[in-house]
Amino acid sequence: MTVAEYPTMRTHGLRCLVKQLERGEASLVDLKKNLEYAATVLESVYIEETRRLVDTEDELSDIQSESVPSEVRDWLASTFTRQMGLMLRRTEEKPRFRSIVHAVQAGIFNVDKWSFDVFALNEASGDHALKFIFYELLTRYDLISRFKIPISAVVSFVEALEHWLTELEIFALIFAAAVHDYEHTGTTNNFHIQTRSDTAILYNDRSVLESHHVSAAYRLLQEDDEMNILYNLSKDDW
DSSP states (O other), rough: OTTHHHHHHHHHHHHHHHHHHHHHHOOHHHHHHHHHHHHHHHHHHHHHHHHHEEEEEEEGOOOOOOGOHHHHHHHHHHHHHHHHHHHHHHHHHOOOOOHHHHHTTTTTOOOTTTTTTTTHHHHHHHSSSHHHHHHHHHHHHHHHTTOOOOOOHHHHHHHHHHTOOOOOHHHHHHHHHTTTTTTTSSSSSHHHHHHOOOOHHTTTTSHHHHHHHHHHHHHHHHHHHGGTTTTTTOTTTO
């Protein structure tokens, strides 16, 4: 038996094991042994491929997600997402564009699933999740080729999008997210309007709850200077 034939035989053994599981005939010993072998092989392939991709960034067009079987993508997504982040931290290198693109397209970060972890992608990509999701969608629908978009232009454009917010604007976004449902009544805007509630009348039936959330949050800040996180903002910041 050649070295090349060995993985094929083990793959056949795994498929046989699946059938034994379906019939309730597989032993825990065989199951553990085969799963450990599969994990070792996939981990080795994944690490070697990632290292190879980190060394080169050209020829992005040869990355095809279809070349990776769906069951392998699922396995990698569930097993090696954390390992990728650990490996990048160990090397203390800035993640290369090509390596993260490959990870997304291979399904390690599966953007098609509800379980997709954007925070894991953001960590692995060095806080550039938007860049790689944007590139993945353009590539998936063949828009880069269709409109002859240079890869360098895509990268530069999205990096500009990522850094357009000022610190004050970022603070405002976080503040808005924190207060956006403060003192919610548990009913809809339409309910307030149709029942002619005091809140609807106060805000003239326009964005009733949204206006109330903001107003109530600012009232809370004004009631006690000790909790007023906006106390030291300048007039220009206001």
